[in-house]
Amino acid sequence: MTREERELTFYEAIGGEAAIRSIVEAFYPKVQAHPLLGPLFPEDIMPVMEKQYLFLTQFFGGPPLYSGQYGHPMMRARHLPFPITPERADAWLGCMAEALEETGMERELRLAVLERLKGPAYHFVNTHSNS
Template sequence: MTAPAATTTTYEKIGGDAAVGKLCDRFYELMDTVPQFAELRAMHPESLQGSRDKLYMFLSGWFGGPDLFVEKFGHPRLRARHMPFEIGTRERDQWVACMVLAMEDVGIEKEIRAKLLENFFNTADFMRNRAG
């Protein structure tokens, strides 16, 4: 019998902990400075550090690395956690566009970005809780 082939996680493919940290840093830097994302930025507290840290912990596990968010906060319950915020198509699209730029800026490979974009869009779309 041969051993099953080891699968490489997205976490490993993009560069592990350091890459997830850079992605989150760049995402919130863009959100904070690019006028196109002003409405998205307005939904966040003055300091983005807590939001950045939670995204970092979530993405670590979501990409197949250490499940930091679950270890600290339990099940992500993404929709329930985002329910206090009015999220429509504009906010969804701003979040996705910001993440696309962040992925490009930190050098995530095109093929990986395409798959992540699909997953990010579907998840962001699921967060919508208002029309428009």
């Protein structure tokens, strides 16, 4: 079976390593500036950005970079120390939507990527207060 005969992974469809890097680089300034999200992140955002790059690469069907360095993602457990509200999940997805648009990703693909990220975003919700 040739490459053209099989379905592309999300990772391949969005443009692989370069695209994931662009998304992460467009995303985190928006997160840091967001009043609900910024306070949850450290001032030195570079390690967070690198982990996000590794995770999204794996999540979208690329090489298992995150697991190779950190083991099973266990993302809900890793986010439990932070108060994740439905409003913060919405804000996270909003920042991601802006980042995807900023990278020039085609609309249909952007919508598919956001749909794929909705599950994890809302799965991380662990509190319903705005504190």
